Structure formats: structure tokens, C-alpha cells
Amino acid sequence: VPAHTLADAAPDPTGDEALMLAYAAGEAGAFDALYARHKGGVYRYLVRHCGNAGTADEMFQDVWMNLIRARATYAPSARFTTWLYRIAHNRLVDHWRESGRVELVGADPDDDDDPVAALPAATAEEPDARVAARELGVRLADALRRLPPSQRDAFLLHQEGGLALAEIAELTGAGVETVKSRIRYALARLRTDLQDLR
Amino acid sequence: MNPDRPPSDPDPLRDPRFDAGWQALSRENPPPALDARILAAAHRTVAAGPRPAGVREATRPERWWWPLAAAASIGAVAFGILQVIGPDRADVSLAERAVVSDAPVQSSRPATPEAAAPASAPIAAPPPPRQRNSRADAAPPAPSRPKPAPLQAPIAPPPAAAPEPAPPGLARDAAAPRETAGASAVGGVAPATPQATAPAAPAAPAAVAPAPAAAALRAEAQRKTNAQLPIDEWLSRIRKLRAEGKTDELAREIAAFRAAYPNEERRLQEELGRALPPRE
Numbered sequence: 001v002p003a004h005t006l007a008d009a010a011p012d013p014t015g016d017e018a019l020m021l022a023y024a025a026g027e028a029g030a031f032d033a034l035y036a037r038h039k040g041g042v043y044r045y046l047v048r049h050c051g052n053a054g055t056a057d058e059m060f061q062d063v064w065m066n067l068i069r070a071r072a073t074y075a076p077s078a079r080f081t082t083w084l085y086r087i088a089h090n091r092l093v094d095h096w097r098e099s100g101r102v103e104l105v106g107a108d109p110d111d112d113d114d115p116v117a118a119l120p121a122a123t124a125e126e127p128d129a130r131v132a133a134r135e136l137g138v139r140l141a142d143a144l145r146r147l148p149p150s151q152r153d154a155f156l157l158h159q160e161g162g163l164a165l166a167e168i169a170e171l172t173g174a175g176v177e178t179v180k181s182r183i184r185y186a187l188a189r190l191r192t193d194l195q196d197l198r
Numbered sequence: 199m200n201p202d203r204p205p206s207d208p209d210p211l212r213d214p215r216f217d218a219g220w221q222a223l224s225r226e227n228p229p230p231a232l233d234a235r236i237l238a239a240a241h242r243t244v245a246a247g248p249r250p251a252g253v254r255e256a257t258r259p260e261r262w263w264w265p266l267a268a269a270a271s272i273g274a275v276a277f278g279i280l281q282v283i284g285p286d287r288a289d290v291s292l293a294e295r296a297v298v299s300d301a302p303v304q305s306s307r308p309a310t311p312e313a314a315a316p317a318s319a320p321i322a323a324p325p326p327p328r329q330r331n332s333r334a335d336a337a338p339p340a341p342s343r344p345k346p347a348p349l350q351a352p353i354a355p356p357p358a359a360a361p362e363p364a365p366p367g368l369a370r371d372a373a374a375p376r377e378t379a380g381a382s383a384v385g386g387v388a389p390a391t392p393q394a395t396a397p398a399a400p401a402a403p404a405a406v407a408p409a410p411a412a413a414a415l416r417a418e419a420q421r422k423t424n425a426q427l428p429i430d431e432w433l434s435r436i437r438k439l440r441a442e443g444k445t446d447e448l449a450r451e452i453a454a455f456r457a458a459y460p461n462e463e464r465r466l467q468e469e470l471g472r473a474l475p476p477r478e
Contacts, residue, residue, distance in 0.1 A: 023240075023244070026244050027244075028240060028241045028244045028245070031237070031240040031241075031244075032237060032240075035233070035236065035237060035240070039227065039228055039233065040226070040227050043227060043228045044226050047226065057228065057229065060232065061232060061236060064236045064239075064240075065236070065239060068239060068240050068243050069243075071243075137220075140216065140220070158211060158212075159216075159220060165211075180211070183211045184211065187211065187213055187216075190213070190216060191213065194216075
């Protein structure tokens with residue numbers, strides 16, 4: 001169930017959709033509010049995927065510039081957050097295609113043979129002193145980086161973007177059940193990776 | 199985790215333990231320089247970029263005067279051209295057009311018989327063509343109006359000396375009378391008297407008259423001219439018309455002959471025989 005629906009957000013003058021429409025009409029201050037509201041989530045979505053701050057900065061700027069250029073064509077037929085993360089997702093796919101890495105869509109390993117249960121306990125072999133020294137966030141970020149791209153993408157869109165399953169499914173071109181499965185597999189692998197912290 | 203998302207979401211796909219981890223990572227934000235760059239681009243685009251379609255519509259009423267301004271500009275240019283050319287040039291161009299064009303041109307001046315008379319009179323010496331272009335020619339003063347041909351007979355040479363006029367009623371174009379008068383002048387048959395010079399001016403109106411009216415005027419003028427011909431010469435002309443099969447002109451010529459020489463019906467009968475139409 002989506003946390004926010006379009007019908008609920010439309011009458012709200014401070015809602016994302018109203019702000020985006022105001023910006024499209026020439027009100028620059030609306031963009032400031034939108035940017036302040038969503039810059040962190042988008043940035044972390046990108047930096048968790050690529051793991052490189054420089055690359056994430058470049059993609060982050062491209063995402064917002066694409067949004068600025070496309071402002072005139074924006075129509076509140078869907079949530080603004082969905083539109084924003086679609087732009088970010090597409091930019092990420094472009095980046096991975098350019099770098100020759102695996103694609104987000106299509107290479108979906110989440111089937112019954114997915115070796116989630118057979119994953120080695122990555123942190124189990126690490127010294128306790130080192131585990132203790134690392135912050136929780138760093139462990140989590142590392143665990144995310146080891147996730148399959150499709151699972152990481154679904155997980156981050158759900159966790160950082162706050163998108164519903166249906167929105168993620170529409171954005172990534174996968175089915176709702178597939179998205180749900182990806183998120184569950186991602187959670188399972190993260191728990192496995194971070195089980196020593198329990 | 200998204201810190202802007204409402205808390206306490208009972209999402210089965212979330213793990214509260216990871217939420218705490220996301221809280222620790224949520225301080226990760228883009229560099230301030232990147233923020234400033236993006237915000238500046240957003241503001242710059244709004245200030246200088248093209249406006250959306252809905253906003254552009256609002257500027258349309260500001261341009262309602264464009265067609266009006268274009269029309270005013272065209273009017274000003276046309277007025278300036280008229281000022282440069284002047285009314286004299288306009289009249290000249292009209293006269294020139296009447297001379298060179300065979301098409302019937304509608305003229306505001308009526309084609310009166312007086313206007314056609316000088317062209318038909320072989321004694322009338324038209325002014326040089328250069329003078330026809332003057333404004334005085336286009337609008338001749340009243341005293342210099344051409345007189346009817348019979349009144350000029352005393353100063354005219356004998357009819358035998360006159361050049362052979364074109365057959366009357368010949369369906370020629372409107373410029374034909376002018377050509378006849380011009381040929382007379384070139385031949386030097388008639389002296390260029392003031393009376394003979396002035397009547398040439400109305401030739402232009404006659405030339406611009408419609409073709410049927412010009413033909414009628416020409417026939418009338420020819421009739422007046424034939425009244426001065428000797429009987430033998432006139433009969434010779436009638437015989438020639440008959441030989442050429444110009445029945446319409448022949449009928450007019452016979453009528454004119456009968457009017458001029460009512461007592462010479464016998465000569466006419468001898469000339470035409472059974473082809474002579476009955477007298478009206």
C-alpha cells in the first residue's frame with residue numbers, strides 16, 4: 001500500500017506534485033523545496049548503487065538537470081517521487097551500460113535456485129575487532145554493494161525512495177511479485193551479512 | 199531509509215534493525231557545491247529559458263497590434279510612393295496604357311462623337327505623339343474642342359487628294375482611329391492649323407472606349423466623310439465591298455450613299471442589280 005497516493009497529494013499545495021507544477025510554471029522557489037526534500041534519498045540511491053562518490057555526484061547532477069529540462073512535460077499522472085526515481089533509475093542503467101556492467105533489468109537471479117541460504121557469511125570470517133570498529137552504516141553499505149543489482153535496486157527504491165511495490169514494478173518493468181521477491185531476497189541477504197551484529 | 203517517509207510503517211519488507219542502520223547512513227548527502235550548482239541551474243533555467251505553453255499564452259494579447267502595425271507600414275510606403283510619383287505620372291501611365299493596349303479599357307470619360315470625329319477626319323493633323331502624353335492632351339480645355347468634320351471642309355483638300363480611308367465599319371481595335379489620324383499627319387495632307395491640332399487631344403478617350411462603341415463612331419465618321427466623295431468613287435467603294443463580301447459594311451455604305459445622294463438610286467441599282475437591298 002503506497003504511503004502517499006496521488007489523490008491525497010494533489011490538493012496539498014506543499015505536495016511534491018504541486019511544487020513541481022509550480023516550478024514548471026516558473027516559480028523557482030518550488031524547486032528549492034523539492035530539491036531539499038529529495039536530494040538525500042536520490043543521492044544515497046545512486047551512491048549505494050555505484051559505490052563511488054565521484055560517479056554518484058556526476059549522475060546526481062544529471063538526474064536533476066534532466067528533471068529541470070523535462071519540467072514543461074511533467075504531468076501529475078503519477079507521484080512525483082516515482083517520476084524522480086525513474087529518472088535516477090534510467091540514469092543508472094545508462095551508466096552501467098556504458099561501463100559494460102550487468103544490467104539492472106533482466107539479470108534477475110531471484111528464483112528458487114538463488115543461493116541466498118547458501119551465501120557465505122561474509123562477516124563471520126572477519127575479526128571481531130574489525131567488526132566492532134566499523135559503523136553500522138558502513139556494514140550495511142557494504143552488504144548492499146554485494147547484493148545483485150536487481151535486488152539492490154528494488155531494495156533501495158523501496159527503502160530510500162519510499163516507493164510502493166507497484167511503483168517499483170512500473171519503474172523497473174518487472175512484475176509486482178517479482179519486485180516483492182527481490183526485496184525479500186535482499187533483506188535475507190542483508191540479515192545474513194549482518195547476522196553477527198545481532 | 200528515507201528520513202522523509204512517515205515513521206512506524208508496518209511494512210513486512212522492512213527490517214527495523216536495518217532502519218537503524220539507514221538512520222546512521224542518512225547523513226550522506228551531496229556536496230554543498232553540487233547543491234549550489236544544481237539550484238543555480240534551476241533558477242537560471244526558469245529565468246532565461248523558454249516558458250511553458252500555458253505561460254506563453256499570456257503574452258499573446260501583447261502582440262495584438264502586430265497586424266495593425268504591418269498594415270500601417272504598408273500604407274505609409276504606398277503613400278510615400280504616390281508622393282514621389284505624383285498625379286501627373288499616374289495620368290501619363292494611363293494614357294500610355296491606352297495607346298499600347300488593344301483591350302477595351304473602361305474610361306471614366308465618355309466616348310462622345312466629338313471625340314471620334316477628329317480621328318476620322320483626314321484633314322485633321324494630330325500633334326506629335328510626344329505631345330499626346332502631356333496633361334493638356336489628356337484633359338483638353340473646352341474652347342479647343344474639335345469641330346465637326348463638315349465645318350472643316352473649306353480648309354480641307356479635295357477628297358480625291360485625301361488618302362484612301364479604311365473601309366467604314368471595319369472591326370478594328372480601338373487604336374485604329376489614332377493610326378488613321380497619325381497617317382494623315384505623316385502624309386502632310388492637311389495643314390496643321392490650330393483647329394486641326396487641338397482636336398487630336400480627345401483621340402485618347404476615343405481610343406480607350408470599348409470596341410463596339412468605337413466601331414459605331416468610326417462608321418458615323420466614315421459616313422460623314424463619304425458624303426464628300428464623288429458618286430463614282432463612292433460607287434467604286436461599294437462595288438469593292440460587295441466583291442469582298444463585307445455585307446454589313448456594304449449595307450451601311452449603301453444606306454449612307456442613299457442618304458447623301460437620294461436622287462442617285464438608279465446609279466446604285468445599276469451598280470448592284472438584284473443585290474441592292476430595298477430602300478427603307
